[in-house]
Amino acid sequence: MRFRQLQSAISCPFRARKLSSSSINVQIKQCNNRNLSKPVRKKSIKKQKAEHRVNSNSDIVKCNIAITKYMRNGQFDAALQLFNSMARKTSVTWNTMISGYLSNDQFELAKKVFDKMPQRDLVSWNVMISGYIKNKNLGAAKMLFDQMPERDVVSWNAILSGYAQNGYVDEARRIFYEMPVRNEISWNGILAAYVQNGRLEEANRLFESKGSWPVVSWNCLMGGYLKKRRYVEARRVFDTMPVRDKVSWNTMISCYAQNGEMQAARKLFDESPVRDVFTWTAMVSGYVQNGMLDEARRVFDKMPEKNAVSWNAMIAGYVQCKRVDLARELFEAMPCRNISSWNTMITCYAQNGDVSRARSLFDRMPHRDCISWAAIIGGYAQNGDSEEALCMFVEMKRDGERMNRSSFTCVLSTCADIASLELGKQIHGRVVKARFESGCYVGNALLAMYCKCGCIEEAYDVFKEIEEKDLISWNTMINGYARHGFGFEALQLFEAMERAGIRPDDVTMVGVLSACSHTGLIDTGTAYFDSMTQDYGIIANSKHYTCMIDLLGRAGRLDDAQKLMKDMPFEADAATWGALLGASRMHGNAALGEKAAEMIFALEPWNAGMYVLLSNLYASSGRWPDVGKMRLKMRDTGVKKVPGYSWVEVQNKIHTFSVGDSTHPESHRIYAFLEELDLRMKHEGYVSSTKLVLHDVEEEEKEHMLRYHSEKLAVAFAILNIPTGRPIRVIKNLRVCEDCHTAIKYISKIVGRLIIVRDSNRFHHFGGGVCTCGDYW
């Protein structure tokens, strides 16, 4: 039998970095016989030296054991060296390498060995199948399973578990009944399939259908109840099980700890015959989850042995109660940081407003995962740096990061905040691919994203697809409709929610009341407001009152609105006065409007938006001196007008505009188009409200008013660049200006397009010359 050198060596980046260049060339030698290959006769002296003296079968076994040991210690480079030096190998040798690489998370290396292996046996196939499953590639595992020459019960068990782990319960069950031989592990496999996918009733039925289960299965069932927070049933299992091992005790202790029953947990902890790092960690995280940080720390300090999970639990506890200093101290003292530790600290800094520290950790950490990305992106977004958040998105995509449920949720909510619809859609695509769509956790995030990005119909499509809608799903959709001005749809949905037997909460009712107000359903709104305490036990808060004042004000019942404000059980806040101001403006009651504005200034002197509203109110009734006074007051109180800007997304790029902006590369085209639109609008009867008032305005202000506002620029740019037939979505950071609102109505009719504007308060859908807000916002 002859040895033949492989054309390519197994490459290992880790080795290449750590070892000298001469050892990089170690190559895997392939043997052509089945199991034991005989030594080579002709070989260079140099090579003979490098080889291990492997003659007898027992020598091979010794080497195999040594390889196993190396692999268990994570020294897979040393294992490879030994492997390469063996003149004779058995299939066990090869299998040990494959399995060893897999347990060291070196999937690619494992696959390479598998591919080069001269003669695979059953174990090789089985190991590789479970490797693919571990690597989240069920398709490839299934292919191997179908390809392999013969299968044994281990193969069947492996594929069964693969289906179960990927949520295919029905497939797993089919496999279970199809397999020719079943053993204890197969039975546990199907039990685990039910438990892992939350189908506890089926798990329980299966469990009772058969006597005598091994302790692993008892633990599995108990763990299922723990995951579903059904602690009483978990305890019942614990009490009935014939034999208990360490896992059983640990699971039960975790049950108590997670349920906040720390005394019971403590009692079991003391009774437990064996304690390991799991037991101790369960106690620490139990105390942490129940806010007993000092007790957690006492247990933590007493632990005989800590792993990364224990440290992370303690650090997370400090983060939770915003003890950034203590969290950092532990993080720095921690000997065994893992990705989780870094992620926890990044989140900690990001949530406490220190994004630059978060970023520096992010850049320094050795490996990043999807949580790291979500944390840093969320950090930028929450701290108002949406541009950097977006940049990081692009970076992440380039990095090919794999996403899980929580990172999807986090990233989607960032998309929603910055209204990055294109990115949101791309992430939606990935959500579908990852089969997370029907879960309400990710589903709700998707739903909110579409609502906030101005896509109410797409939002409803997502809503329909959520299998188990929860309160959040309903609230998001109802409030989404209300904010978009679709009051009728919101109310219909509310009725559907009641029929579905979901109990509304205060957030639901804010949506319902504002929907009534948008639709002009005064009596319905009043009835809901009056009955919600009795029907659902919801006490009206200031948001509910604000809705009601808006509702009455819109209908011109300013006296009733004022009366309701007086009857409020608490002081009116700025938002409530704002509703009254809006109503006064609409119905031309300058005196009341002025009073409301005064109140708002007193409550929120920094509120620049109110300055604009009040100036407009004065201007509309020709009170120019008061407009001037207003400006002076602004200057005196040092209130800076937040600069208004609008943005629009075109082909995955966000274009931002400010008033009179001429920095955009397409500036000339935009202005020319706006001039053209101006003529056509005037022809349709549009009169610029700014030009009406010009005679009595200071020169500086005059100029400002003559310049195009940011929302007009964004709309014009979008019409020029977004293909006909597609809606235009513009976001503005402040409330949309009155003149622009009128203009956009005309524009929507002239160009025949749907224009959706999200301002700081709500959505406006402009189409055919009207807006869904009914000109009241």
Place this chain on the structure above:
DNA sequence: ATAGGGTTAG
């Protein structure tokens, strides 16, 4: 004596 499938904590 060495390799493969099932349970627990963040």
